[in-house]
Amino acid sequence: MITKEMTLADVVKEYPSTIPYLNEYRLDYCCGGHDPIAQIAKEKNIDLEPFMQELERLAALPKKNDLDYEGELQRFRSLSVPEMLADLERSHHVRERELMADVEALLNKILVVHYEHHGEELSSIHHHFALLKADLEEHFAKEEKLVFPIMKKSGKPSSEDIAYVKGLEEEHSAAGDLIKLLQKETKFFTAPEDVCPTYRRCFSQMEALVEDIFMHIFKENSIAFPEYYEQE
Ligand SMILES: [Fe+2]
Numbered sequence: 001m002i003t004k005e006m007t008l009a010d011v012v013k014e015y016p017s018t019i020p021y022l023n024e025y026r027l028d029y030c031c032g033g034h035d036p037i038a039q040i041a042k043e044k045n046i047d048l049e050p051f052m053q054e055l056e057r058l059a060a061l062p063k064k065n066d067l068d069y070e071g072e073l074q075r076f077r078s079l080s081v082p083e084m085l086a087d088l089e090r091s092h093h094v095r096e097r098e099l100m101a102d103v104e105a106l107l108n109k110i111l112v113v114h115y116e117h118h119g120e121e122l123s124s125i126h127h128h129f130a131l132l133k134a135d136l137e138e139h140f141a142k143e144e145k146l147v148f149p150i151m152k153k154s155g156k157p158s159s160e161d162i163a164y165v166k167g168l169e170e171e172h173s174a175a176g177d178l179i180k181l182l183q184k185e186t187k188f189f190t191a192p193e194d195v196c197p198t199y200r201r202c203f204s205q206m207e208a209l210v211e212d213i214f215m216h217i218f219k220e221n222s223i224a225f226p227e228y229y230e231q232e
Protein backbone atom coordinates (compact mmCIF):
# COMPACT_ATOMS: atom_id res chain seq x y z
CA MET A 1 0.00 0.00 0.00
CA ILE A 2 1.42 3.39 -1.02
CA THR A 3 0.47 6.49 0.99
CA LYS A 4 0.95 10.21 0.30
CA GLU A 5 3.19 10.41 3.34
CA MET A 6 5.70 7.97 1.90
CA THR A 7 8.84 9.24 0.18
CA LEU A 8 9.71 8.16 -3.36
CA ALA A 9 12.74 6.35 -1.97
CA ASP A 10 10.39 4.28 0.23
CA VAL A 11 8.14 3.50 -2.73
CA VAL A 12 11.01 2.34 -4.93
CA LYS A 13 12.57 0.24 -2.19
CA GLU A 14 9.32 -1.66 -1.80
CA TYR A 15 8.12 -1.55 -5.43
CA PRO A 16 10.96 -1.29 -7.98
CA SER A 17 8.39 -1.72 -10.77
CA THR A 18 7.44 1.96 -10.28
CA ILE A 19 10.88 3.23 -11.39
CA PRO A 20 10.14 3.67 -15.13
CA TYR A 21 7.03 5.67 -14.24
CA LEU A 22 8.99 7.95 -11.88
CA ASN A 23 11.64 8.39 -14.55
CA GLU A 24 8.95 9.55 -16.96
CA TYR A 25 8.17 12.38 -14.54
CA ARG A 26 11.91 12.96 -14.01
CA LEU A 27 11.40 12.48 -10.27
CA ASP A 28 14.46 11.85 -8.14
CA TYR A 29 13.82 8.71 -6.11
CA CYS A 30 17.51 8.22 -5.48
CA CYS A 31 19.81 10.46 -3.45
CA GLY A 32 17.27 13.32 -3.22
CA GLY A 33 14.02 11.35 -2.83
CA HIS A 34 13.35 12.09 0.82
CA ASP A 35 10.25 14.32 0.71
CA PRO A 36 6.68 12.96 1.05
CA ILE A 37 4.84 12.26 -2.22
CA ALA A 38 2.17 14.90 -1.42
CA GLN A 39 4.82 17.60 -1.15
CA ILE A 40 6.64 16.57 -4.33
CA ALA A 41 3.38 16.49 -6.29
CA LYS A 42 2.63 20.05 -5.16
CA GLU A 43 6.11 21.31 -6.04
CA LYS A 44 6.08 19.66 -9.46
CA ASN A 45 2.46 20.50 -10.27
CA ILE A 46 1.47 16.85 -10.55
CA ASP A 47 -2.19 15.87 -10.18
CA LEU A 48 -1.94 13.77 -7.01
CA GLU A 49 -4.93 11.38 -7.31
CA PRO A 50 -4.17 9.87 -10.77
CA PHE A 51 -0.47 9.81 -9.89
CA MET A 52 -1.19 7.75 -6.75
CA GLN A 53 -3.52 5.43 -8.67
CA GLU A 54 -0.85 4.68 -11.27
CA LEU A 55 1.75 3.99 -8.56
CA GLU A 56 -0.68 1.58 -6.87
CA ARG A 57 -1.38 -0.16 -10.17
CA LEU A 58 2.35 -0.66 -10.88
CA ALA A 59 3.04 -1.79 -7.30
CA ALA A 60 0.35 -4.48 -7.64
CA LEU A 61 2.00 -6.10 -10.70
CA PRO A 62 3.25 -9.62 -9.95
CA LYS A 63 6.81 -9.77 -8.66
CA LYS A 64 9.31 -11.87 -10.54
CA ASN A 65 9.06 -14.65 -7.92
CA ASP A 66 5.43 -15.12 -8.89
CA LEU A 67 6.40 -16.29 -12.38
CA ASP A 68 5.16 -19.75 -13.19
CA TYR A 69 8.45 -21.55 -13.79
CA GLU A 70 6.80 -24.96 -13.94
CA GLY A 71 4.37 -23.90 -16.67
CA GLU A 72 7.15 -22.16 -18.57
CA LEU A 73 9.33 -25.28 -18.65
CA GLN A 74 6.38 -27.41 -19.74
CA ARG A 75 5.73 -25.02 -22.62
CA PHE A 76 9.42 -25.05 -23.59
CA ARG A 77 9.64 -28.86 -23.55
CA SER A 78 6.74 -29.15 -25.98
CA LEU A 79 8.68 -27.30 -28.73
CA SER A 80 10.82 -28.86 -31.49
CA VAL A 81 14.59 -28.22 -31.31
CA PRO A 82 14.55 -25.40 -33.95
CA GLU A 83 11.57 -23.84 -32.15
CA MET A 84 13.40 -24.05 -28.80
CA LEU A 85 16.44 -22.30 -30.24
CA ALA A 86 14.37 -19.53 -31.82
CA ASP A 87 12.51 -19.17 -28.52
CA LEU A 88 15.75 -18.82 -26.53
CA GLU A 89 16.98 -16.10 -28.87
CA ARG A 90 13.71 -14.18 -28.69
CA SER A 91 13.34 -14.40 -24.91
CA HIS A 92 16.50 -14.86 -22.86
CA HIS A 93 19.02 -13.40 -25.31
CA VAL A 94 16.97 -10.21 -25.70
CA ARG A 95 16.16 -9.84 -22.01
CA GLU A 96 19.70 -10.49 -20.82
CA ARG A 97 21.23 -8.02 -23.29
CA GLU A 98 18.85 -5.38 -21.90
CA LEU A 99 19.58 -6.27 -18.28
CA MET A 100 23.34 -6.29 -18.89
CA ALA A 101 23.20 -2.80 -20.42
CA ASP A 102 21.13 -1.58 -17.49
CA VAL A 103 23.45 -3.09 -14.86
CA GLU A 104 26.55 -1.79 -16.65
CA ALA A 105 25.23 1.80 -16.55
CA LEU A 106 24.09 1.52 -12.92
CA LEU A 107 27.40 -0.03 -11.84
CA ASN A 108 29.38 2.78 -13.44
CA LYS A 109 27.20 5.29 -11.64
CA ILE A 110 27.45 3.79 -8.16
CA LEU A 111 31.17 3.12 -8.56
CA VAL A 112 31.71 6.89 -8.77
CA VAL A 113 29.09 7.99 -6.21
CA HIS A 114 30.04 5.41 -3.57
CA TYR A 115 33.76 5.18 -4.29
CA GLU A 116 34.73 6.72 -0.98
CA HIS A 117 33.08 4.05 1.22
CA HIS A 118 32.62 1.08 -1.14
CA GLY A 119 35.34 1.62 -3.77
CA GLU A 120 37.20 -1.60 -3.17
CA GLU A 121 34.30 -4.06 -3.40
CA LEU A 122 32.59 -2.11 -6.19
CA SER A 123 35.77 -2.08 -8.30
CA SER A 124 35.99 -5.83 -8.07
CA ILE A 125 32.27 -6.33 -8.82
CA HIS A 126 32.56 -3.88 -11.74
CA HIS A 127 35.53 -5.78 -13.14
CA HIS A 128 33.98 -9.24 -12.86
CA PHE A 129 30.66 -8.05 -14.25
CA ALA A 130 32.49 -6.59 -17.28
CA LEU A 131 34.10 -10.00 -17.88
CA LEU A 132 30.73 -11.77 -17.61
CA LYS A 133 29.12 -9.30 -20.01
CA ALA A 134 31.90 -9.69 -22.60
CA ASP A 135 31.77 -13.50 -22.33
CA LEU A 136 27.99 -13.65 -22.69
CA GLU A 137 27.86 -11.21 -25.61
CA GLU A 138 30.36 -13.33 -27.52
CA HIS A 139 28.55 -16.52 -26.48
CA PHE A 140 25.17 -15.24 -27.71
CA ALA A 141 26.71 -14.16 -31.02
CA LYS A 142 28.30 -17.60 -31.44
CA GLU A 143 24.99 -19.34 -30.71
CA GLU A 144 22.96 -17.10 -33.01
CA LYS A 145 25.36 -16.95 -35.94
CA LEU A 146 27.25 -20.25 -35.85
CA VAL A 147 25.98 -23.06 -33.62
CA PHE A 148 22.19 -22.64 -33.59
CA PRO A 149 22.03 -22.52 -37.42
CA ILE A 150 23.94 -25.85 -37.46
CA MET A 151 21.52 -27.26 -34.86
CA LYS A 152 18.47 -26.11 -36.81
CA LYS A 153 19.34 -28.42 -39.74
CA SER A 154 17.36 -31.65 -39.65
CA GLY A 155 18.89 -35.14 -39.43
CA LYS A 156 21.41 -36.88 -37.22
CA PRO A 157 24.14 -34.52 -35.93
CA SER A 158 27.74 -35.33 -36.92
CA SER A 159 30.46 -35.63 -34.27
CA GLU A 160 31.72 -32.23 -35.38
CA ASP A 161 28.26 -30.69 -34.84
CA ILE A 162 28.10 -32.22 -31.38
CA ALA A 163 31.55 -30.85 -30.53
CA TYR A 164 30.29 -27.32 -31.29
CA VAL A 165 27.38 -27.74 -28.88
CA LYS A 166 29.61 -29.27 -26.18
CA GLY A 167 31.77 -26.13 -26.57
CA LEU A 168 28.72 -24.04 -25.64
CA GLU A 169 28.23 -26.11 -22.49
CA GLU A 170 31.82 -25.35 -21.46
CA GLU A 171 31.19 -21.65 -21.95
CA HIS A 172 28.10 -21.94 -19.72
CA SER A 173 30.31 -23.35 -16.96
CA ALA A 174 32.75 -20.46 -17.30
CA ALA A 175 29.88 -17.95 -17.02
CA GLY A 176 28.61 -19.87 -13.98
CA ASP A 177 32.01 -19.46 -12.27
CA LEU A 178 31.93 -15.69 -12.81
CA ILE A 179 28.36 -15.58 -11.47
CA LYS A 180 29.40 -17.45 -8.33
CA LEU A 181 32.15 -14.90 -7.81
CA LEU A 182 29.68 -12.02 -8.21
CA GLN A 183 27.24 -13.68 -5.80
CA LYS A 184 29.99 -13.90 -3.21
CA GLU A 185 31.20 -10.34 -3.73
CA THR A 186 27.67 -8.87 -3.56
CA LYS A 187 26.65 -11.17 -0.66
CA PHE A 188 23.96 -12.59 -2.92
CA PHE A 189 22.98 -9.12 -4.13
CA THR A 190 22.43 -7.64 -0.69
CA ALA A 191 23.18 -3.92 -0.82
CA PRO A 192 24.93 -2.37 2.22
CA GLU A 193 22.74 -0.46 4.73
CA ASP A 194 24.15 3.00 4.01
CA VAL A 195 23.52 3.21 0.24
CA CYS A 196 21.07 4.95 -2.11
CA PRO A 197 18.24 3.34 -4.15
CA THR A 198 20.40 3.31 -7.31
CA TYR A 199 22.80 0.96 -5.54
CA ARG A 200 19.88 -1.29 -4.52
CA ARG A 201 18.42 -1.10 -8.01
CA CYS A 202 21.79 -2.13 -9.49
CA PHE A 203 21.97 -5.19 -7.25
CA SER A 204 18.34 -6.20 -7.83
CA GLN A 205 18.81 -5.90 -11.61
CA MET A 206 21.96 -8.00 -11.34
CA GLU A 207 19.97 -10.57 -9.38
CA ALA A 208 17.22 -10.56 -12.04
CA LEU A 209 19.91 -11.07 -14.70
CA VAL A 210 21.41 -14.01 -12.85
CA GLU A 211 17.98 -15.62 -12.36
CA ASP A 212 17.32 -15.26 -16.07
CA ILE A 213 20.73 -16.70 -16.99
CA PHE A 214 20.15 -19.71 -14.74
CA MET A 215 16.82 -20.49 -16.38
CA HIS A 216 18.37 -19.89 -19.83
CA ILE A 217 21.33 -22.21 -19.25
CA PHE A 218 19.05 -24.80 -17.70
CA LYS A 219 16.85 -24.82 -20.81
CA GLU A 220 19.89 -25.19 -23.09
CA ASN A 221 21.97 -27.71 -21.10
CA SER A 222 19.12 -29.83 -19.77
CA ILE A 223 16.41 -29.66 -22.41
CA ALA A 224 17.39 -28.31 -25.85
CA PHE A 225 20.92 -29.73 -26.16
CA PRO A 226 20.11 -33.31 -24.94
CA GLU A 227 17.10 -33.30 -27.28
CA TYR A 228 19.46 -32.36 -30.13
CA TYR A 229 22.06 -35.05 -29.27
CA GLU A 230 19.37 -37.73 -29.51
CA GLN A 231 18.10 -36.57 -32.87
CA GLU A 232 18.20 -39.22 -35.59
FE1 LIG B 1 21.59 -19.01 -25.29
Ligand SMILES: [Fe+2]
Nearest residue numbers: 143168172220
Ligand atom coordinates in the same frame (compact mmCIF):
# COMPACT_ATOMS: atom_id res chain seq x y z
FE1 LIG C 1 24.16 -20.69 -24.18
